């Protein structure tokens with residue numbers, strides 16, 4: 001990170017990070033804005049956090065750590081071996097004592113957006129739990145209790161979610177929570193494709209083959225829609241489009257981008 005012109009500072013995450021290094025990093029940040037429609041808004045009753053613009057920050061969190069994370073994200077959020085994703089670093093964020101981010105959905109600025117990835121760095125803190133909500137379900141992730149392993153070695157945490165999942169950061173009660181937030185985007189580059197074969201992927205495949213049989217089962221009944229008809233499905237997720245007319249006639253291209261349970265269809 002760059003603190004002043006020509007003044008470089010480094011957070012070494014391979015060992016417990018000192019309070020001084022964390023305080024310097026926090027001091028080098030600016031108040032964090034958030035996206036509302038097409039604008040960046042600063043409102044500390046909605047979000048109290050710091051941010052560092054990407055041009056002032058560089059991370060050597062690279063392969064293999066990032067590709068191991070992306071591999072799991074692809075496997076669970078996207079269609080594993082058939083999908084290609086890119087991670088685009090938005091910014092590092094700091095949440096000191098009292099820092100929070102109220103419930104929101106991330107503003108999709110591109111039709112290629114699948115979701116977000118939040119990496120939580122191993123800086124000691126309490127509070128700052130991430131709450132996630134989608135339809136009737138909710139999840140709470142507490143990274144403050146997960147920043148080191150049993151031997152005291154630092155551990156990073158990560159959570160990835162679709163862009164229509166509402167999320168919220170609860171107030172930090174001690175220490176400092178530092179996160180790196182990435183946009184997860186569909187990629188057209190074949191090099192973004194990773195070989196995937198895991199239990200989660202096989203489980204999804206399983207569901208995907210069971211469900212169409214069910215559908216075909218009732219569709220084969222001669223009393224069902226005897227004069228033909230169109231079957232409509234309710235999708236569980238929202239999808240960003242700048243222009244819905246552009247989708248007409250391209251529905252096949254869209255199918256690989258279906259999210260989670262929507263893909264089972």
Ligand SMILES: O=C(O)CCC(=O)C(=O)O
Pocket residue numbers: 093101106118130167169179181
């Ligand atoms: O820092 C976090 O845990 C979440 C950040 C976030 O929601 C955002 O940047 O939109």
Ligand SMILES: [Fe+2]
Pocket residue numbers: 104105106116167
């Ligand atoms: Fe967000």
